[in-house]
Amino acid sequence: MPRCLSIRRSPKRREFYANVKIYTKILLITLPLVLSALLAGAGVTYYLSGQALGSLAETWLETRLSEAVRTIAENEQFLRRYEITDIASGVNKAQYDAVEGMQKIQIGEQGHIFVVDSSGKVVVHPEKKMIGSDVSGETWFAEILRKSKGRLDYSWRGPRSLAVYEYFSPWGWYVVVSDPLDEVYGAITRTRTSLLLLALCGSLIMSMIVVFLTRRMIAPLRLLVKGAHRVGQGELHTRIPVRSGDELGHLSRVFNAMAEKLQESHGALKRSEQHFRSLIENESGIITVLGGDRTIRYISPSLERVLGYRVDDLIGRDFSGTVHPEDKPLFDEYFRDVLATTGETPTVEFRLQHTGGNWRVFETFTQNLLEDEVVSGVVLNSRDITVRKDFEEALKKSEKQLHLLMSQVLEAQEGERKRISSELHDVVGQNLLFLKFKVAHLEKLLDPEQKSLQADCEEMYEYVDEIIENVRRLCWDLMPSDLEDLGLIAAISGLVEDCVRHYSLNIEVDFEGVNVVLNHEAQVLVYRLFQESLTNIAKHAGARAVQIKGFREKDNLCFVIQDDGGGFDLEKMLSRPGNKKGMGLSTMRERARMLNATLEIRTGVGEGTRICITIPITKGVPS
Template sequence: MRISKKILLTTLPLTVFILLSAGGVTYYLSYNAFTDMAEIWMETGLLEAVMTVTEHENILQKPENENAGVRQAESDMIAAMQSVKVGKQGYVFAVDVQGIIVAYPDKSLTGVNISAEKWFQRVRNTKNGRIRYAFQGISCMAMYAYFPARKWYLFAAVSENEAYRTVRHIGIYLFSLAVPGSTIIFLILIFLTRHLTAPLKQLITGAERIGQGDLKTRIFIPRGDELGRLADVFNKMAARLQETLAMLQSREKLFRSLIENASGIIIILNHDGSIRYGSPSVRRVLGFEADGIVGRDASEFVHPDDLPNLIEIFAEKIQHPGDIQSEEFRVRHKDGSWCVLETVAKDLLDDPVVEGWVFNLRDVSDRNQAVSQLRESEEKYRNLFESAPEGIIITTLDGEILSFNKAFMKIFKIGDKNACPELRADDLYADPGKDRSEMIRRIKKEEQIENYEQDHIDQSGRVFPASRSLRLIRYEGKLCIQTIIRDVTRIKKMEAELRNYAENLERMVNEKTGELKSANEKLSATVKSLEETREQLALNAHQSGMAEIAVSVLHNIGNTVNSVNVRASRLEEMLGTREIQSLNKIHTLLQSEWPDPGKEGSGERKEKLLDFFSMIIGILKDRNNKFGADLEFIGNGVNHIMEIITIQQKYAGLRGYETRVSLNDLLKDSAEMLMDSLVKRKIELKYSFNEIPDILLDKNKMMQIFINILKNAYETIDMAPPENEKKIYMTTSVEKEDTGEYIQVMIRDTGMGLTSEDRKKIFRFNFSTKGRGTGYGLHDAANYIRAQEGMIDLLSEGLGKGACLIIKLPNPI
């Protein structure tokens, strides 16, 4: 046998075996290669699908997207997921844990329950893996992964027909080709396998590095086929992951900054009530360090009285899961005090990242105190509203009555608030068509009206005049009219009486003045005649020695003089005291009954009318003082004559005398009466008295004036800045003026002082800078000093710089 045959016989079976083995190995290697490639397709598609879903879930969880449509966002997520390609005909689909298909290329299968499928039951026991299954009559292979955020299983699947189509063709070709073809195919397959597995290994290596966290990894496969595109997709995916990680780190830094600087507290509780996390604001609100409360039971910090309610809330939420919307309870501060915290909690026990209750708490102690004060203020306003002496009513612009007080009910004779349910604002006017329409027009234009007088009608039908002050307000969410109303029937009646009285007053004063002048002239003539008669009789009696005749005559003269004295006393009683008292009563009534002087128009009318009465009263007082002085002089003269007659009758003679007052002594006496008040206030009193002549004055009146001035001085020192000295200076001197020589009294203090505007009004009746008192003292003093033909003035350089009061009285010498 030839060697060639041996070689042939030897090599042929071996060649056949090799060919068959090569064909089998080629088929096996091709099968594994396409299996690996299919798995890489599935793994890549699954990874890209997971990244796509994760990216959309992160976008959905952004705060600014919380209000966006959830369904639309899920729809976008599913569309983006299904856009991922797995091979040429592969696809990605999602099934929830209940076995309901969430997303599938065939839309008709969306929502189908596949929980009964055996292959899905195997999937539910693991989080990720590979699986072969048959669905809808198609054998498929897939890789899957569990997505906890949505509780979905994501599948990247390809059909086995697509995966092994080429392998089957290769098997047919292998068996149809001869040994050279098989050898060539085997070599080509080996080459192709190596050519394909190299970049795949590079992809796997890159995926492993990315899986280890190295997102800077890039895979470079300079090919234009699927592997090249897969490498590009891989690189883009890594870049997106890197950007997402950077964004998450930036967002984490932002959220950490917000949490650390937030005014409220964020606390995470475990399921057993222990504190797992506390934000840094715990220290600012409760005084504890955030790390110091971690691990401690939250009930340690809750007030014992609030703890049962909090436990009840948690028990209810355990049975019926849900968030805690808003609750308030007291929490212990580190210093032992209790803070009122408002809490909003969210149940995230099922969240694999949080696994606890998230509490947002903020200190509402100040808010609750403000609410309490607001309630007190509202109650105080309601009490003021109900107890106000003037009627108050709130109505809408169309006349609906919303509220009124007791004074309003009294004015309009309303017995019960519920007695007139259909009462409207129009029913309060005597002529609603005219009066209310005019009022509505004005209030809309001016928004506020003061002292608007109109005729009204009460429930009994009585028509009466009323003064109204109106303003637009917001009440119960509506634009309304608040009206303060006052019955001015008495004021109108009083004004009419005052007008009549004022018309007759001047005539009465003139008549009384004429009577007093006539009586004064008659008395003066009688006194002069009596003096002359007395002197003549005394001389005749002395010359003739006819004492008995003189005594008899003097007796008769005494009787006549006594009659004159009685007549003078009657005239003194007729000096208009009753009229002045009536005017004072009217003056006082006007002050108490007139509407609020702060309202527009009312204050000016009141001030003019009061000034007029003050002037009339002052004129009457001045005239009475002058006529009184004359009558007093006449009376003194008559009494003097009587004394002379008595002396002549007793054959003895003393001349009459006049009492004069030392102003220096009067000032000292006045200061001595107030010394206790001055010492109590630690006020130093300094005198600087010069020698001055005595002056004829009403001692009691002048002392009262000095006492009032000194009292005003130490009261204004009480009001002065604390750095001011506490001193009062009193000085007397004789000063020469162009109009003559005067005795000057100067009282200076270091008190509050006054403005130039107040200085102009300081001697006006009823004006006071102290915020209390009657404002009568300086007014009365000025009237008396001027009645003595003197002068009075008050000087001040301004507030806080004290004041100096100067009185000048004519020197009698």
């Protein structure tokens, strides 16, 4: 909880401040501030005036100092001009003239100019008795020695004075222009009393103005206090008359607007409360609030409609007592995870018992709001999904039946392929072979002069050969004899050779290490997967090169078929309606499922296609 800062007062002072009216409080606050401000203003005016006067005095003294130094410099330049700086009498005469010139410079009524040499001996002073005095031990002289030019605030054998000085190096003189502070700040000192009286008069006038304005200000506030009291008692229709355009008038308008909005919000809140109560009571799910010990603290009225219980029957009970015994460990673990986190958690499914004795399946998502001061509990939002679960179960059964039917169709298809292949080979193939021999025999019976008939026989002989080859290839496509005679690898190799011969593909085959013996049904399924893949590559991929690999990886037999063709958008193809999707991909997936294998297809437009068939192997046969 946040802590509020407070000023410690004695009980009597607290009682005093509590009972004093706001009018008195405003006066107690504003009057001292006004008086203090006026006095401070007078003080600041006095101070700034002194500073300004001091600055002007310093500037004025510096002009006198410049004039004195210029007088000394003119006499010294005279000595230099006539090259008599080494003649003592000439130097003395020049110094005497310089002193005479400095004495003519007026420094106010009490100010004067004096000169001190580098050793601290007074060389020039208006008072003759001061000439020759030693000031080397004075503090202000030590300050002079540190800088060749500056300002002094000092006291020496007289009143405190303000001075400026400058060092004249040719003669080793420190020229000091000084004026007593009484003379410098005399004008401002004389106005001190006037300023004080002016401040007192201003304070009195301002106090009267503050009292008058405070009374005017308090009148609207009293109306606002009465209005707030009435609104607090529930009279939301209360309004305050607006009589001015100032802040208090604005406050009155804001108060009226607030009362109006409060009246509207109160009505909206009632309507919202009724609305949400109706939603909760008629909600198809159940909203439950649990404590940290799983005790039911709140449950929505929809409970009676969904499960048949009354709300009072479950309040205070352990929620896990209503959960199916088989689902209770799942719920206990889920609730522990919920307590360990804050906010929303993943959904969970468990069964709750209906009063009729049957069990209903609920999908529940949970929010841990134990740290929320308002809720202070774990909120469960449960939705009855029993009907959906029944549909899902029915869908699974239908899917299982569909797979079974598909498997039977493929098995029947393979049987029919085998029968048709056998009949083509045994009946049609034998008849064509007899026809071929008959044509050859007829050709031998013709006379040498019957050239036209001989050509027709030869053409018919070649055509019969072509028919026999087509029938043989058709029999191979329906059921390759190599698959039964030589095995899967030989059959796939024959399929590859046929693709190379008819479609001019560059196919690399690597079956090194594939020594697993599959049963006949598994070999047929794998062969058909290769047949479908190579047919699609030859007819649709536009590929130039194909790589085929077979290898053993742990307990899996893996086959990889990869081409450099144009590829395709797999997601787009899978999202097509059933009548536009085609049977090739669906048939391949079903054959892989019958093998208990995984079929992985990686492709993209312009990226080629990679098909990976992974068959789990247990003791040399598909698991």
